[in-house]
Amino acid sequence: xxxxxxxxxxxxxxxxxxxxxxxxxxxxxxxxxxxxxxxxxxxxxxxxxxxxxxxxxxxxxxxxxxxxxxxxxxxxxxxxxxxxxxxxxxxxxxxxxxxxxxxxxxxxxxxxxxxxxxxxxxxxxxxxxxxxxxxxxxxxxxxxxxxxxxxxxxxxxxxxxxxxxxxxxxxxxxxxxxxxxxxxxxxxxxxxxxxxxxxxxxxxxxxxxxxxxxxxxxxxxxxxxxxxxxxxxxxxxxxxxxxxxxxxxxxxxxxxxxxxxxxxxxxxxxxxxxxxxxxxxxxxxxxxxxxxxxxxxxxxxxxxxxxxxxxxxxxxxxxxxxxxxxxxxxxxxxxxxxxxxxxxxxxxxxxxxxxxxxxxxxxxxxxxxxxxxxxxxxxxxxxxxxxxxxxxxxxxxxxxxxxxxxxxxxxxxxxxxxxxxxxxxxxxxxxxxxxxxxxxxx
Numbered sequence: 001x002x003x004x005x006x007x008x009x010x011x012x013x014x015x016x017x018x019x020x021x022x023x024x025x026x027x028x029x030x031x032x033x034x035x036x037x038x039x040x041x042x043x044x045x046x047x048x049x050x051x052x053x054x055x056x057x058x059x060x061x062x063x064x065x066x067x068x069x070x071x072x073x074x075x076x077x078x079x080x081x082x083x084x085x086x087x088x089x090x091x092x093x094x095x096x097x098x099x100x101x102x103x104x105x106x107x108x109x110x111x112x113x114x115x116x117x118x119x120x121x122x123x124x125x126x127x128x129x130x131x132x133x134x135x136x137x138x139x140x141x142x143x144x145x146x147x148x149x150x151x152x153x154x155x156x157x158x159x160x161x162x163x164x165x166x167x168x169x170x171x172x173x174x175x176x177x178x179x180x181x182x183x184x185x186x187x188x189x190x191x192x193x194x195x196x197x198x199x200x201x202x203x204x205x206x207x208x209x210x211x212x213x214x215x216x217x218x219x220x221x222x223x224x225x226x227x228x229x230x231x232x233x234x235x236x237x238x239x240x241x242x243x244x245x246x247x248x249x250x251x252x253x254x255x256x257x258x259x260x261x262x263x264x265x266x267x268x269x270x271x272x273x274x275x276x277x278x279x280x281x282x283x284x285x286x287x288x289x290x291x292x293x294x295x296x297x298x299x300x301x302x303x304x305x306x307x308x309x310x311x312x313x314x315x316x317x318x319x320x321x322x323x324x325x326x327x328x329x330x331x332x333x334x335x336x337x338x339x340x341x342x343x344x345x346x347x348x349x350x351x352x353x354x355x356x357x358x359x360x361x362x363x364x365x366x367x368x369x370x371x372x373x374x375x376x377x378x379x380x381x382x383x384x385x386x387x388x389x390x391x392x393x394x395x396x397x398x399x400x401x402x403x404x405x406x407x408x409x410x411x412x413x414x415x416x417x418x419x420x421x422x423x424x425x426x427x428x429x430x431x432x433x434x435x436x437x438x439x440x441x442x
Contacts, residue, residue: 016042017042017084018041019042019043019111019114020042020112020113020114020115021112021114022116023046023092023102023115023119024117024314025078026312026332027332027333028120028333028335029047029118029312029336030045030052030075030336030399031332031336031337032116032311032337032339032340034082034337034340035336035337035340035341036082036084036340037082037084037085038081038083039084039348040084041344041347042084043085045079045085045086045087045088046104049075049140051141052399053071053140053141054394054397055138056329056394057070057071058071058139058141058143059184059188061141061144061148062145062147062151062185062188062270063151063185063192064152064423064424065188065410066410068141068144068145071403072141073399075087078399088104090105091105092105093105094283095115095308100115100307116308116309116310117280117283117294117308117310117311118314119278119314120139120277120278120312121139121275121276121278121291121313121314121327122278123137123272123275123276125271126273131271134252134253134269135269135270137270137271138181138185145426147268149426151173151189152423152424153267154170154171157170158170158204158267159201159204164208167208168208168210168265169255172210172264172265172266172267173193173210173211173266173267173269174269174270175189175212175213176214176249176269177272178213178214178215178219178220178243179223179272180221182215182272183221183365183367185270185272186213187236187241190209190236190240190241191239191368193211194209206240211239211241212241213242213244214247214259216248216249217246220245221365223375224363224373225375228375235367235368239368275327276291276292277293277313277314278313278314280294280314284305286304288316289316290316293313293316294310294315296311296315296317298356299342299355300342300356311335312327312336313332317335320358328363329397330360333397334358335358360377362376363375364390366390369387369415370383370384370387371386371387372387372389372390374389391411395407395408
């Protein structure tokens with residue numbers, strides 16, 4: 001944006017306020033909109049869902065610890081306090097960079113002076129999209145409810161079965177991918193299963209249940225230091241999770257996973273083996289780089305498109321060390337806050353933006369009750385203290401005070417009683433997960 005004036009971005013009527021269109025209402029999109037709120041800029045936020053979603057806690061919806069409403073909120077409510085922001089429920093199908101318009105699925109278009117693409121990411125099935133139906137990931141409420149349905153139904157079916165081998169197959173959960181999502185899901189499923197067998201199911205035994213975490217690489221939580229990885233491995237094993245590394249998945253079907261030379265009959269499969277950027281690059285006729293992410297300049301504008309910006313999981317931005325920034329919520333949120341402020345100053349005051357700099361607040365993963373890890377770069381933290389810090393950080397990051405209070409009360413109650421309050425089976429949940437072209441950030 002350096003050296004560019006607002007007038008160069010006008011569409012011919014200088015009496016109209018500058019128009020900023022934001023595609024995607026995840027961490028990055030909402031942070032950008034919030035920084036532009038109540039300004040003399042006409043802001044339009046477009047998302048194909050009517051709600052924002054706190055994805056880091058979506059695994060707790062999948063394992064019946066929280067309900068969807070605890071971690072999501074209508075976008076209109078989140079942004080309703082800003083008079084200059086309009087919200088559109090629509091799906092973007094393309095961008096005409098020359099005409100500065102965004103095309104929608106209903107055949108209409110939205111003009112812009114500046115465009116922000118914050119469409120996030122989707123799970124990468126590495127050429128096996130047919131696996132998605134049997135191994136949903138954790139990007140949407142629908143997927144979380146589907147996983148919860150399969151988990152809880154497996155216990156109900158196992159309770160009715162008179163065949164010990166069928167019981168074991170139904171109560172075998174396979175999690176594919178040893179990153180934070182996979183580790184958190186494995187620990188949560190083990191905790192849920194042991195609680196339900198001990199409290200609610202009379203015909204099931206602990207040795208009927210099996211939780212398997214499969215990782216193709218040499219270790220789980222590859223982005224964390226070795227001492228934290230070793231701690232996580234030990235904590236998972238203590239919880240009854242079988243961790244299998246250096247094992248590549250070859251096939252996934254409705255009730256079986258084949259990995260290496262092993263076959264696992266299973267009642268529930270969860271995918272967490274990698275992500276790729278939403279295919280927004282094709283809107284601009286360009287090729288995404290690593291994981292489909294769009295290369296951006298230091299001011300987060302897309303290379304070759306100075307009026308279009310990409311943030312969050314969609315963008316391939318570089319840190320001060322020259323390495324790609326990770327696909328984390330804190331990156332998206334910081335980029336959104338920076339970009340909103342930069343656009344506000346540039347469009348209204350003509351001030352050029354300083355380059356974006358990411359400030360690492362630490363990377364974290366939770367393994368289970370009283371067990372979590374934190375990597376702050378120069379120092380690390382693990383165990384109960386890390387678990388409490390993880391809880392505090394995630395409560396703080398929730399969208400508003402109401403959500404923070406609701407989740408805090410439920411967590412305290414669950415910690416004291418070990419009860420799970422959202423163990424409801426949705427009998428109308430779909431049997432498969434449709435593919436997605438637009439996601440919000442992780």
